[in-house]
Amino acid sequence: MAFELPDLPYPADALEPHISKRTMEFHHGKHHATYVKKANDLVKGTSYEKMGLEDVIRKSAPKSDERAIFNNTAQIWNHTFFWNSMRPGGGGEPDGEVAKRLKESFGGYADFRKQFADAAAGQFGSGWTWLVLDGGKLAVMATPNAENPLTSGKVPLLTCDVWEHAYYLDYQNQRPAFVGAFLEHLVNWKHVEACLRGAGVAQPQVARAAGAR
Ligand code: FE
Numbered sequence: 601m602a603f604e605l606p607d608l609p610y611p612a613d614a615l616e617p618h619i620s621k622r623t624m625e626f627h628h629g630k631h632h633a634t635y636v637k638k639a640n641d642l643v644k645g646t647s648y649e650k651m652g653l654e655d656v657i658r659k660s661a662p663k664s665d666e667r668a669i670f671n672n673t674a675q676i677w678n679h680t681f682f683w684n685s686m687r688p689g690g691g692g693e694p695d696g697e698v699a700k701r702l703k704e705s706f707g708g709y710a711d712f713r714k715q716f717a718d719a720a721a722g723q724f725g726s727g728w729t730w731l732v733l734d735g736g737k738l739a740v741m742a743t744p745n746a747e748n749p750l751t752s753g754k755v756p757l758l759t760c761d762v763w764e765h766a767y768y769l770d771y772q773n774q775r776p777a778f779v780g781a782f783l784e785h786l787v788n789w790k791h792v793e794a795c796l797r798g799a800g801v802a803q804p805q806v807a808r809a810a811g812a813r
Contacts, residue, residue, distance in 0.1 A: 694789035
């Protein structure tokens with residue numbers, strides 16, 4: 601079964617003014633779409649062709665001669681997760697279960713925010729900044745290029761794409777300004793909560809689960 605480019609979970613202009621429609625159209629319609637096309641070309645005729653996306657990522661990750669397959673499939677997954685990590689009118693401090701977890705693991709929202717922003721600013725070159733569940737605790741993690749937490753047994757909860765293509769049209773070289781806008785205005789905390797529930801560490805909330813991805 602071929603990998604597919606998922607639709608954005610909101611219109612391309614929904615995150616304006618923090619991320620422009622033009623950035624979203626390039627990022628989803630060109631970059632994300634190209635990873636899908638390349639991944640499909642690369643797995644054709646290999647044992648990966650009939651495998652699910654996450655299996656391909658985990659199995660190709662340790663193999664040095666399969667970097668292209670890993671890079672392109674991981675970038676499919678990372679981008680889909682990034683779109684779902686944001687929503688119009690998001691960001692700021694969460695409440696409920698997520699707020700409780702941030703307090704337990706970081707001391708509070710402000711400490712989480714600082715760690716996340718510092719990790720994003722400090723990532724040299726292209727990569728991703730994550731909030732993950734690691735052995736029952738929440739943690740911030742930075743990964744280079746296409747790397748993601750799936751290959752080290754951590755549960756991804758939130759990600760910010762810090763490749764230049766994610767922000768250059770809107771913020772030029774000002775990555776911290778982009779990450780600040782992501783944290784203040786875009787983070788989809790309902791998605792984080794849904795990931796925690798999926799990992800079995802938050803109470804199910806059936807009514808809210810339907811709309812949260
Ligand atoms: Fe990207």
